[in-house]
Amino acid sequence: MIELSRLPAEGLRTEGRATLLPLERGEALRDAEWSLRVLPSNSDFYLEVLGKAVWEGNCSRCLEPFELALRLESRFLGSKDPDLVVRGSHTLGSQDLDVVFFPEPFLDEDALVREQFQLQIPMHAVCKETCQGLCPQCGKNWNKGPCTCRPESQKAPSALAKALSGLKLNLEP
Numbered sequence: 001m002i003e004l005s006r007l008p009a010e011g012l013r014t015e016g017r018a019t020l021l022p023l024e025r026g027e028a029l030r031d032a033e034w035s036l037r038v039l040p041s042n043s044d045f046y047l048e049v050l051g052k053a054v055w056e057g058n059c060s061r062c063l064e065p066f067e068l069a070l071r072l073e074s075r076f077l078g079s080k081d082p083d084l085v086v087r088g089s090h091t092l093g094s095q096d097l098d099v100v101f102f103p104e105p106f107l108d109e110d111a112l113v114r115e116q117f118q119l120q121i122p123m124h125a126v127c128k129e130t131c132q133g134l135c136p137q138c139g140k141n142w143n144k145g146p147c148t149c150r151p152e153s154q155k156a157p158s159a160l161a162k163a164l165s166g167l168k169l170n171l172e173p
């Protein structure tokens with residue numbers, strides 16, 4: 001925890017590392033390393049988080065576990081001024097910085113670092129761009145080869161196919 005109200009004028013620099021930072025849904029960050037700089041700027045705080053880690057997650061298409069190297073380079077302004085937060089950005093020196101709401105007098109370094117790493121994870125991370133995903137019928141991983149489902153059933157049924165299946169149903173007693 002960093003006490004923001006007692007920050008020295010020249011700011012604070014910390015470094016950290018973690019072999020494993022568990023995330024939600026069984027995901028984790030491995031071999032995480034970071035450095036954090038907090039610099040007071042009037043009543044706000046300039047924050048810089050630099051780091052790297054390996055994300056252990058699952059492919060959003062085939063659901064297989066895979067890893068992704070993450071690089072973190074984040075600079076923003078922490079402020080408890082709601083007006084500034086609403087404006088969304090603030091120019092400090094030559095930098096245009098995003099403004100993040102920081103109402104608390106303390107800064108939880110671990111939580112901040114974890115959150116900043118999480119922002120680097122793509123929304124729909126895939127193990128490879130050409131990932132074939134899973135068969136919607138039998139659930140087989142198409143990266144490991146085709147399944148025995150008929151190709152027709154993998155497409156949306158045509159109007160004719162729908163009509164035929166309706167016909168078949170009508171024939172049943």
Ligand SMILES: [Zn+2]
Nearest residue numbers: 059062127131
């Ligand atoms: Zn995949």
Ligand SMILES: [Zn+2]
Nearest residue numbers: 135138147149
């Ligand atoms: Zn299949």
